[in-house]
Amino acid sequence: MEIESLRNKTDKLPMETPQGTSDAARVLRNRRRRRNICFAVIGVLVFVILLIVILAFTVFKAKRPVTAIDDVSLRDLKVSVDLARFQVLLNATLDVDISIENPNKVGFKFKDSNAQLNYRGQEVGEVPIPAGKIPADKTVPMNLTLTVMADRLISDSKFFSDVTSGQLPLSTKTQIPGKVSVLNMFRISVVSSSSCDFTVFLSNSTVGDQNCKYKTKF
Template identity: 50%
Template sequence: MNTTTAPGKRNLIKNKRCCCICVWITSAILGLGLLFLILGLTVFKAKRPVTKINSVGLSDLDVSLDLARLRVVLNVTLDIGVSVENPNRVGFRYTNSTAYLRYRGNDVGEVPIGAGRIGARDTRALNLTLTVMADRLLSNSDLYTDALSGTLPFQTYIRMEGKVKILFSIHVVTYTTCDLEIDVLNRTISNQKCRYRTKL
């Protein structure tokens, strides 16, 4: 009795084995893909980093009126305490940014914020000093009126841009704006109101 397997039958068995192996590999890849997708949408879902202004202090204020020329010479320096919270389970890398000091919609002071990284579920504190560039205020017609009224309206604006990398990089931009008034006579900050926004 001849027990030798026919060539056609051997090829059929070989093809079945190849099909089984392909099915197993495909199933494993799909399973891993589904697992990563579930983790990406739940545990590792990208969350928005939040930038907050914790404190604003007036470290220097010098106001002098030139009544003859109806001009104001103004020097203002603000110390700002900022915190950036990263609620993600992975690090947040941010690029070079800038904090601005604005007077009635015009940029009158700025300070750079160097690029960096905030670890998973970590918070970084930034201490910034914003100084008014006096030459940018000379042509502003509202300054004289505001100085005489005793109240100077300013706004701080910080925009930070970066990436959160989970399964792929997610672009994130955070915005922080604080409206505040400087009481010239009392040399204090009043009516401070801050707003925060993050965009994925």
């Protein structure tokens, strides 16, 4: 009986070995499949990240928007000199044409800002520039009207001498802050500035001697 029992156990062993080997192989194949899937996902993510970085620093690299003062013209001028009181009465309106160029492949959004009119460093006029957006590779023109606040200059002795000489030195200044969004992921702050010095010739009501400078910083 014992010999027969041992023989039966021995007969069963070869039947169990193939089943165990099949399960182990299946587990190994599943592990390899999961590992390959993980490697594939990681590879795709690395490729996408590299592609985004390359595009961000090449095609979609942020460029400097430029605010330019295209023209300054005198719309209205009325001036009178009160020699007894040593005062000048002045009423002047200037038309200032500016343009904002966006050389980027994405839009440029800018905030509310203003354009200033200065006389020898003193602000004598201001006009608001409302917020907006400039599409990619576009230039948007703007027409601004600046009125000289002459009451701020009545007590300035240089103003009296400039008016009597027939030449009034003025300057305009704009500073437009905004952001450039690259691939809707990277937002870069930009400030585009421009300034223009010019002279108003009171004898013939013209504007000349313009000297403009432009600056943009990230």
